[in-house]
Amino acid sequence: MEDLARQLVVVADEADDIIDFHVVNQLRERSQYKTRHMASLSSFRQDIDKIIKKIDSITEKLMMVKEEPVDVQEQQPSIVSVPVSSTALPSSDKNTMVGFDELLLQVVDELTRDESNLQILPIVGMGGIGKTTLAQNAFDHPYIVNRFDKRIWFTISQQYSVREILLKYFFKDEKDFGTDQLGVAELGVRLHKLLCGERYLIIIDDIWSVKAWEDFMLYLPNNENGSRILVTTRLLDVARSLRFDNHYFKVNFLDEDKSWDLLCEKAFAQKSCPYPELEEIGRKIARCCRGLPLAIIVIGGLLAKSKDKR
Known part of the structure; x- marks a missing residue:
């Protein structure tokens, strides 16, 4: 790719x-x-x-x-985690949502519904189709910012280590004293405590397997207060497995008019x-x-x- x-x-x-x-x-x-x-x-x-x-x-x-995961046992970890602050996400000028306005509103509506149980919302689509951009716009939407006490963004990718991802989240400086002694369980408990009692939104971007999902779910509490988890994936089977009702959002290709609008937006900063x-x-x-x-x-x-x- x-x-x-x-x-x-x-x-x-x-x-x-x-x-x-x-x-x-x-x-x-x-x-x-x-x-x-x-x-x-x-x-x-x-x-x-x-x-x-x-x-x-x-x-x-x-x-x-091919949108198929590789054997992660034979690969070196490739990890990125993004801290709570939305300023760590790509700036809005790189985050154009031409053609996805209606889908964004649907995602925001789903995330802000008055249901107390912890809800998981998958977004599925091929690489480069706009899943991450959609998630970023939802993450920064005013309704979302005002509704959730904590918002956290994690990017998983095909090769991942939960421990390394959490270390990078909690410790900005990798040389912080004692971090090499912390195991994944200790870091997971720290994340659980951080989220406990809070209405939170977690974005888990670019997940490639159900196992990766299960590894993170161990540390995400169900506070019964409307917390949400938004997951992006290229794999339909993964998206379907995250909810018993098979509910997910699919990002489709742009039509010709929307493609032209996006090209003009990026090239000329206008829709013509x-x-x-x-x-x-x-x-x-x-x-x-x-x-x-x-x-x-x-x-x-x-x-x-x-x-x-x-």
Whole structure:
């Protein structure tokens, strides 16, 4: 997945260079003959068509990536944990929710319902589809901030160690005295005490197995006060196993209009293209991303940098 994302960056850079070259030619040829201008435009379209084919190929590979967990016994742990403060999350300018407004409201509504039992809400979808962005927006939503006493974000990933995740959460400095003596049980008890009696929201992002879920659930108290756990996963079987009623939210691909809106939002900071002569090509690029937000955001972000430079 990361290698394919890097390939997208390279292709987007190529598109950026082609567009820059075309803009320079446009300025140079304004006073030239129309036939020369048309030849330049034809060449530009051919170059862009080549870029579109590359984007289409990479996006197709992204969509074919197998969403199956690896054998964690043979891998080294890869752990990230994010502390309570929402400022530790990506800033809002990197957190665009084009196309997911209605789904966000549904998630917030589910999290704030007047049910006292501890509720688990899974969000499922392929990598790059926007699960984490949806969870981040829910995490920072004013209703959520006002409702919950404590909000904590953990990212699990395929390879994980509950002990290391909790150590990173409780101790900002890994050299803190005595941390090497703390076992997972002691850290789990510390988390349990922190949450006991509080109305809390826990985000467990990018979970790949039921076992990872069970390892964390040991330390999350049911305070009977409306606490919630929001889980994101790529695996439908994992999402279904977290609730007896099989209730979960699925993040789907963006349609063509939403894809175009997102590309414009990332490239131009608005939901329309300020350069009419580029709209047709821009829409082609958006379509070739096949509704996958990751691809659209990578390309739109690079186009935005190009626009800022000019």
